[in-house]
Amino acid sequence: MVQLEKSTELKILEAAKQEFIERGFDGARMQKIAERAGINKALLHYYFRSKENLFKGIFREAFGEFIPKIMATFQSNLPFEEKLKSAINSYIDLFIKNPHLPVFVINEMHRNPSLIPEIILSEGAKPEILLHALAEELKQMKVKHITPVHLIVNILSMCIFPFAASPIITGVLFMNDKIAYQQFIQERKQVVFDFIMNSLKSK
Amino acid sequence: MVQLEKSTELKILEAAKQEFIERGFDGARMQKIAERAGINKALLHYYFRSKENLFKGIFREAFGEFIPKIMATFQSNLPFEEKLKSAINSYIDLFIKNPHLPVFVINEMHRNPSLIPEIILSEGAKPEILLHALAEELKQMKVKHITPVHLIVNILSMCIFPFAASPIITGVLFMNDKIAYQQFIQERKQVVFDFIMNSLKSK
DNA sequence: GTCTATATTGTGATAGAC
DNA sequence: GTCTATCACAATATAGAC
Numbered sequence A, B: 001m002v003q004l005e006k007s008t009e010l011k012i013l014e015a016a017k018q019e020f021i022e023r024g025f026d027g028a029r030m031q032k033i034a035e036r037a038g039i040n041k042a043l044l045h046y047y048f049r050s051k052e053n054l055f056k057g058i059f060r061e062a063f064g065e066f067i068p069k070i071m072a073t074f075q076s077n078l079p080f081e082e083k084l085k086s087a088i089n090s091y092i093d094l095f096i097k098n099p100h101l102p103v104f105v106i107n108e109m110h111r112n113p114s115l116i117p118e119i120i121l122s123e124g125a126k127p128e129i130l131l132h133a134l135a136e137e138l139k140q141m142k143v144k145h146i147t148p149v150h151l152i153v154n155i156l157s158m159c160i161f162p163f164a165a166s167p168i169i170t171g172v173l174f175m176n177d178k179i180a181y182q183q184f185i186q187e188r189k190q191v192v193f194d195f196i197m198n199s200l201k202s203k
Numbered sequence C: 001g002t003c004t005a006t007a008t009t010g011t012g013a014t015a016g017a018c
Numbered sequence D: 001g002t003c004t005a006t007c008a009c010a011a012t013a014t015a016g017a018c
Helices: A008-027 A030-037 A041-047 A051-064 A066-075 A080-097 A101-111 A115-122 A127-140 A148-164 A166-173 A178-201 B008-027 B030-037 B041-047 B051-064 B066-075 B080-097 B101-111 B115-122 B127-140 B148-164 B166-173 B178-201
Strands: none
Touching: A008 A030, A008 A041, A008 A051, A008 A101, A008 B008, A030 A041, A051 A066, A051 A101, A051 A115, A066 A080, A066 A127, A080 A101, A080 A148, A080 A178, A101 A115, A101 A148, A101 B101, A101 B166, A115 B166, A127 A148, A127 B166, A148 A166, A148 A178, A148 B148, A148 B166, A148 B178, A166 A178, A166 B101, A166 B115, A166 B127, A166 B148, A178 B148, A178 B178, B008 B030, B008 B041, B008 B051, B008 B101, B030 B041, B051 B066, B051 B101, B051 B115, B066 B080, B066 B127, B080 B101, B080 B148, B080 B178, B101 B115, B101 B148, B127 B148, B148 B166, B148 B178, B166 B178
């Protein structure tokens, strides 16, 4: 028996994901989710009891995309430069495909900060391992003027912020030229990599 | 005649600013604003006709804090390193005083992107002047591996993102130790400055 | 499982007394 | 100017037929 149509539950989850990520929890509307899924409101409540309920899984999934990426990359045996390049590329590609993701995650993590540690644990992430591995790398490279924590935050900052602040960048720096913004984003992969490597090599 | 109590209008504006910045437009409640101001809902509508109306001035004021800072700094005659240090310090100090500001601005600029260019203009900011001045600086320093736009975005990223993502940083990297996060933020001023200068000096 | 119709609640906004 | 009481509407949630 071949499943030709997506199950209703799956259709709802996909529609909800789009709506929540685009508008945030407060801005999302159950009516819109129903429309996007091609069903009606009542059915949403049949599958998931409440809006809050429907939301939780979505956030977990969206946020979960951030964690394994960076863990996997930095635990491999590649040389540091390759790890860095790979991490930057996969983050930026992820956000090119999902431009609203950064704002969504930033926003909702403030609405419900206690969710974060819970998700981290359930994703099996081990930040202390990551930090330790990075400390070893820096030691070998004889880099002494930055700590692993600050370095990670710098990497994430330069990858994520340009998407979170896209309206300012497009509107102010590129005078609403969206093509210029797209090109700018493409350049970021190389620019961020070079900027970080230059900083680490210096002194 | 000495004004002992704040005017009602001022009390409302302060209360609204807090509520909007903490919860965003969709999450803010007129009832809560009234409570914070020590008055009732009806009076809000007497002074400001609508929620949208009350919001606009707040956003303009909050966002306006970003623009003049960076413009003023980079148009001075100080050497580049001093300008950079001054810009970084004043941004980070601003966010230490107003930790919710970055999330608020990021969030609302997506809810209403057309507001941004409007405010930029009314603040009298001239991005092209800033970019041109920065291009001159980089030329004199013989820096060729980064453009002014990417450099500005890098600076803003590393100053703003650590506040926007504070729950992740506190929860994941510091295992909910808020004192450790505070200290981390204090370190950022020096770390970001060094990181950027190192990158520019390299090669 | 899926629908229409309706209940319930929350919230921005207004009327009118003082 | 400030209040209480109420409206109007939107949005979540439920009842019940099919």
